[in-house]
Amino acid sequence: MLVSNGAYVSILDINPPKDTDKLSSERIRFFKVDITDPKSVSEAVESTISWTKETKMTLRGVINAAGIGSIGRVLDTSKTPLNLDLFKFTMEVNVYGTFDLTRLVCQHLSSVPQEGPDNECGIVIMVSSAAAYEGQPGQAAYSASKGAIRSMTLPMARDLGYHGIRVNSIAPGIFESAMTSKLSAKARLSLEKELVFPKRFGEPKEFAECVKWMIESPFVNGECIRLSGGARLSSRL
Template identity: 35%
Template sequence: MITEAIPAIVTGGASGLGAATARTLAKGGAKVTIFDLNAEAGRALADSIGGAFLQVNVTDAEAVAGALEEAVGLHGKARILVNCAGIGPPNKVIGKDGQPLALELFHKIIAINLIGTFNVMSKFAARLHDADPVGEERGVVINTASVAAFDGQIGQAAYAASKAGIVGMALPVAREFARYGIRVMTIAPGIFWTPLLESLPKEAQDSLGKQVPFPSRLGQPEEFAHLVSSIVANPMLNGEVIRLDGAIRMGAK
């Protein structure tokens, strides 16, 4: 599928991997609508790429349904969905005070990362499944997992569980959506330069980068976005999880 003039939606598109994806898709000619809670950053980016911004909580079923409807009015029925919305605060199951991790925090991480991804994906596909095909397909969904789904570290129980869920639903959903000509792919990035890592001291950033076998540095959001574009362009990529990690395998901590 070519991106030129194709409507696309990027969740979590106001910053980090999502922002780079929105820029790259727009550069390829796509008409991008950004879903995010950060209105200031989202609107600024949308204006800079000739796209649109909608303030959306991906865990809210009604809000997502309404935003998808509004996006149709803005750019037409979206054919590309890239889910980048997510959070990942580190928390041990048993804290320093000996108390268990608050269930509310575990639930919040699962809700945003996993349930939010499913919420947008399912409603996006329901709108697309009976549309006219573009070439041999109707569209593509690209979800964002993490190497933590496979190599979760101490303090990542909730985050790793949420990303493992995204990995786990990749194949069954791709098999289900095959009848509609909608592909489902998942990217599992390693250590990437994001707003969270940007807040760390330079020494900590360099230390993390050196853990990557090659290239021994933090991944750049534009490299994630480049893979998104490659997936969109190649119709044989379906039902797979691609690690984008420079061959890193995370240690226990």
């Protein structure tokens, strides 16, 4: 959606997109990065900046969508405690990685020419989750990481407002994705029952539309917007 509206998009990921044909666009560039490796993140940001200079474009924002899901109860049925490495890795990807990429990008955003009547420099969008509000059983690590994203949003907006940078987060509910495509019919039906309206999983286009709205609405700042079809996660899986 961003590319179709004229944006240049730098994709930072550990694997290239599956629909690699889209990379043929002169306005899309892929940089391999391990979000848990500060050196890798820094190099990808610098490569992106070099690309903006080549194209004579200006960096205007970052969308932090890297994340992993993790499942594990604090104590399992045999009373074995949750593996601490799983908790740490979840935080490394979902929280540390998001924060690291944001701080490095904002260093550049703060120096770009200001735009519009508000003298804005750019925007940060992070991805939280409905689990930040109602974590389900086995989601202690995941909910903690997504709750951290939600909690960082306002103080980061306050820190970066001085530099003309807005910060918002999106907390998606149940969306069509590579992860949910693997659900059984029974599991899908159980999740659909939690939806208020519409009674279906969210579509990627609807997430993209929310991103576009945040970019184009200057007064939206310091907010975490739920995108969930009115669903509230239940206390059971």
